[in-house]
Amino acid sequence: xxxxxxxxxxxxxxxxxxxxxxxxxxxxxxxxxxxxxxxxxxxxxxxxxxxxxxxxxxxxxxxxxxxxxxxxxxxxxxxxxxxxxxxxxxxxxxxxxxxxxxxxxxxxxxxxxxxxxxxxxxxxxxxxxxxxxx
Numbered sequence: 160x161x162x163x164x165x166x167x168x169x170x171x172x173x174x175x176x177x178x179x180x181x182x183x184x185x186x187x188x189x190x191x192x193x194x195x196x197x198x199x200x201x202x203x204x205x206x207x208x209x210x211x212x213x214x215x216x217x218x219x220x221x222x223x224x225x226x227x228x229x230x231x232x233x234x235x236x237x238x239x240x241x242x243x244x245x246x247x248x249x250x251x252x253x254x255x256x257x258x259x260x261x262x263x264x265x266x267x268x269x270x271x272x273x274x275x276x277x278x279x280x281x282x283x284x285x286x287x288x289x290x291x292x293x
Contacts, residue, residue, distance in 0.1 A: 182213035254278045 191204040232240070 177216050180212050180215045
């Protein structure tokens with residue numbers, strides 16, 4: 160059932176690409192037909208546009224078939240990749256947790272150090288005022 164869903168998705172992409180190719184070709188033909196009458200080149204320009212669209216359509220449908228056969232991962236490969244991702248997530252989250260813990264440990268000691276420095280400065284100010292009075 161999942162395979163049918165993937166095939167439908169692939170066919171949708173191919174159908175969309177084909178419709179774009181032929182939509183652009185219709186625009187080119189709308190421009191080429193009057194130009195071929197004015198330039199007296201005959202049916203060369205419209206035939207070239209149709210041939211280009213045909214070649215493009217064939218390329219889209221054939222290349223997509225070749226890619227779809229070779230690009231799907233084996234279930235074992237997919238499972239290994241999922242395990243590697245889980246391991247990397249575990250490593251990153253543990254490093255992040257350790258870093259947050261270290262930051263929290265530093266915060267109280269830094270703020271205490273600031274209070275101590277401010278307290279020393281205030282004490283020195285008071286002592287200087289007292290010594291001035293004496």
